[in-house]
Amino acid sequence: GRSGYRRAELSERATREMALEAKLRSAIHEGQIVPHFQPMVSLEPYRVVGAESLARWVHPSLGLLQGAEFIPIAERTGLIVPIGLAILRQAVEQAAPWLKARPGFRLSVNVSPRQLLSPGFPERLLQVLEETGFPANSLDVEITETESLEPFDEAVEALSCLRSAGCRIVLDDLGVGHSTLAHLLS
Numbered sequence: 001g002r003s004g005y006r007r008a009e010l011s012e013r014a015t016r017e018m019a020l021e022a023k024l025r026s027a028i029h030e031g032q033i034v035p036h037f038q039p040m041v042s043l044e045p046y047r048v049v050g051a052e053s054l055a056r057w058v059h060p061s062l063g064l065l066q067g068a069e070f071i072p073i074a075e076r077t078g079l080i081v082p083i084g085l086a087i088l089r090q091a092v093e094q095a096a097p098w099l100k101a102r103p104g105f106r107l108s109v110n111v112s113p114r115q116l117l118s119p120g121f122p123e124r125l126l127q128v129l130e131e132t133g134f135p136a137n138s139l140d141v142e143i144t145e146t147e148s149l150e151p152f153d154e155a156v157e158a159l160s161c162l163r164s165a166g167c168r169i170v171l172d173d174l175g176v177g178h179s180t181l182a183h184l185l186s
Contacts, residue, residue, distance in 0.1 A: 117149075
């Protein structure tokens with residue numbers, strides 16, 4: 001009946017996730033995880049003012065996979081940290097000409113709490129900017145899932161480091177009780 005169909009569907013999804021997880025590490029090293037850019041547009045005057053970098057997996061047999069299909073696996077396995085840094089490097093390299101052509105252009109990158117709180121993450125992010133020559137004051141670091149920023153003091157320290165370097169911090173879903181983060185951004 002219906003429950004048998006549901007179990008088969010869940011089993012198929014679990015099998016697919018296990019297969020993706022097994023290939024994810026090699027996908028990073030083979031350059032299959034790439035940035036795709038979503039333009040940020042000003043309506044008055046109407047013009048492109050920036051872009052948000054989103055991770056996509058160019059899978060050799062499954063085609064283009066959206067982030068929702070592999071980012072949760074990357075978060076669970078910790079591979080989100082190297083993926084995030086690889087996407088950042090590619091994104092700033094690709095966005096550099098846009099920055100020259102459009103004064104005030106901003107690049108936005110998503111950073112999860114797991115990335116932000118990994119040891120040395122702010123320093124590695126700033127190192128990528130230094131190595132590529134991309135100015136920190138043109139980068140928006142968008143923090144996702146702010147409710148899971150624990151340990152909180154370490155999160156504030158990491159964000160302060162990025163902000164001091166010139167990055168703009170954007171909180172995707174600032175929850176109640178994060179007045180320290182709100183103060184940091186003001």
